[in-house]
Amino acid sequence: MTAEEKDLEKFLKQVDEISDLVKHLNSADLEKQKAASEKADALIKALKNEDDGEELTRIKQNRTLINTKPSEHGGYVPQSFQCSTETSQGDFLKMLEKDAQERSQRRRENEKLAKALKEMGNEAFHKGDYETAVQLYSEGLEKLKDMQVLYTNRAQAYIKLGKYKEAIDDCEWALRCNDKCIKALVHMGRANLGLKNFEEARSCYAKVAQIDSKQELLVKDYINEVNLKEKKTEQERKAHEEFEEGKENATSVYELLQKLSKPNQINLYYTGGIQLLTAMIKQNTEQALFRINNGFSIINSNNFVKRCISGENNTFFDEELCLSVLGLWCAVCKENEENQQLLIQSENGSKYLIDPLRSSMPEIQKECLSLLCLYSQTEYGRTLLLKNLNLPNLLEKLTGLLNQLDMFGVNVLEVMANFTSAKRFKVEIRPYFKRMILHPFVNLMKNVPTRNLHLLPQAVSLLGSMAEDNSVRKEMSDCKELWNVCLFIMEEYNFKSSEYTDVLLVLLGLMVNISLEQSSVIEETAVDITDRCLVLLCSADGSIITRSAGLLSHILPQSTDAVNIAINGGIVKILLKLLKVGGQKTLRYGLKALATCTKNSQRAQEQVVQLDKKFKIFLKLLDMEDEMIVSLAAFCLGHCVEIPGAATSLLSSDIVKVLLKHAGGDSKKTAVQQNAAIALGKLCTSEPRHRIQLRKLNGLEILNSCMKHII
Secondary structure, three states: OOHHHHHHHHHHHHHHHHHHHHHHHOOOOHHHHHHHHHHHHHHHHHHHHHOOHHHHHHHHHHOOOOOOOHHHOOOOOOHHHOOOOOOOHHHHHHHHHHHHHHHHHHHHHHHHHHHHHHHHHHHHHHOOOHHHHHHHHHHHHHHOOOOHHHHHHHHHHHHHOOOHHHHHHHHHHHHHHOOOOHHHHHHHHHHHHHOOOHHHHHHHHHHHHHHOHHHHHHHHHHHHHHHHHHHHHHHHHHHHHHHHOOOHHHHHHHHHHHHHOOOOOOHHHHHHHHHHHHHHOOOHHHHHHHHHOOHHHHHHOOHHHHHHHHOOOOOHHHHHHHHHHHHHHHHHHOOOHHHHHHHHOOOOHHHHHHHHHHOOOHHHHHHHHHHHHHHHOOHHHHHHHHHHOOHHHHHHHHHHHHHOHHHHHHHHHHHHHHHHOOHHHHHHOHHHHHHHHHHHHHHHHHHOOHHHOOHHHHHHHHHHHHOOOHHHHHHHHOOHHHHHHHHHHHHHOOOOOHHHHHHHHHHHHHHHHHOOOOOHHHHHHHHHHHHHHHHHOOOOOHHHHHHHHHHHHHHHHHOHHHHHHHHHOOHHHHHHHHHHHOOHHHHHHHHHHHHHHHHHOHHHHHHHHHHOOOOHHHHHHHOOOOHHHHHHHHHHHHHHOOOOOOOHHHOOOOHHHHHHHHHOOOOOOHHHHHHHHHHHHHHHHHOOOHHHHHHHOOHHHHHHHHHHHHO
16 A cells, blocks of 8 residues: 555545534433543544644643543543643533634635646646656646545656556556545556556446546447457557567568668659568558558658659559558558558648549549548448548549549449438538538539449439538528429339339439428429429339339428419318328328418318318328328318318218327327317317217317317
8 A cells, every 4th residue: 555545545535534423422322431431532632643843842832631520420531631730521522623623724725725736737747748747737636635636636647657557556546535536547547548557448438438428429439449459459460570580571561661661762662662562461450560560651751652643743653652552551551540540640641632633544543442442341441531631622523523433423423422321420511511512512413424324323312412411401492403403303213113213212212302492483383392202103113202202292282383283283182091091200291281281271281181081081080190190180180071061971970089089189299189179179069969079978078178289
């Protein structure tokens, strides 16, 4: 046990002893008082030895008896308490109280000093002077041994100095002060990682998640870091082992790197050497050998390589060297996170990943795209790209290649698709989405020739993924050019081969998504969209029907003209057929579209009554468990029963009971209760005979209680 640990335990022990002593001195039990008196005498002696100066003298002079009248009880008076000046038990307690106050004052002063030292230590830490930071934190702990933040701060400074064992000791002390100290666990994890104690590091981070579930993503990143470090360590161990054993590939990698480090050779020398080296990189072992033998530095510091990548004075030989270097980077970075990080954070890392895209040599552009694909395939690689590259510059280069679909279309879309799976990417593209992504993709959708039709679903699907971000979706919904090209594709690829069906499906999915936004552009194009959707609702493909209904459910509420066009086009009859046989999603979309029609048009209400005279479809829908379907069905019914004779046709049904059940139920969606209550009210108003059934079911009382949901 260290001296600091002993001091803290001694302090805590003294606090407990004084607490027990005061309790027993106040006890009515004489035996306990007697024992407490003896302990008090011993405690005073101990305090006397610890204190100094005038305080020591004062305690010695004022040491007094506890019981001034022992004869009254025939009690025992300790010899040590028999002195000329006798005081009461209360005087002793006052002395203890005064001593406690003095100790409290000293602690407050020490706290002030410790905090000042902590701030000075923090300042030194931020300047990178970790030795001084450790010294200042240590001085603070001399003033206040139980100050948790000083332990965690000193641990962090120790980690910067590579003193991992000392950092772990400090973290353990911090956890003694507070066993839920997340900083202590995080620093302990880092220190264990520095010592390559991988299991211990993972255990520390797992405890963080147990203490605070909100830190789950942070913990995931920490554990990924541990896994990568462990993977790197194992690869390098194996690489060293194979090199020591003299295995051919291991020694060849080393020898080639030595040869490539020679300066002032001709381009062909470096090109041939790099190609030979690339052929040697077959697995993780060779990748590790390349790394630990300074391969990145050797290649990056070569002036010929720098020139060929940047595109300066490009000759045929420069282009061949550039192609060779890109091939090498693909080989050493494939499924190797450590190498990916070293490359992208190297001096010319951004040049290797962006500049070759503007080469006049298609093979170089393709190889660069392959390298970008390699990075973007994993979450770790995407994060590296987003953190280290100029994203606008990269996107400008990528979308510029969309004009050459035959050569680069597939690769560009693959990279973009990989990027789109990262939430951070969707956030970062907001400022320049319209200029750098939306317009190029709209042009792509306009101009995809028949031989590249397979690229259209990929492009549209990409836009759909990006539309998951609210800001990006709003940009799309306000883009008239996008809506026009969507209408063109709907018209052009209607009812053709299965290949065209795939195009329509992803296109409708995109349109359903972006039509969630209110937009003047949508209102302008709503009539044309409705016309196209009415045709598609007659498709033999159920998925196309569902998505067409979904698009209409979003478009119709934004345009009265579109509602009239839809009704004139027979949408009520089409939707009622869908409501008989549709799945849950189709029912929701169909009911929402029908609800808009019946709300805005008496003609639509009349058509519903005419086509479903006894409302069998609606009675079936009202009996479903899906609350949204029930709510929409009640909403439609509420409008339709106002048509003369409609409410009468329901007299033989149990509609009152059904609506009353929903109105007085405990649905999670208040719209269910509201729409059911309103429909019931309109039903009884249109046909008074329904009121008889309502009274029998005590419906008025139930409806009165539902008023809060209607108001």
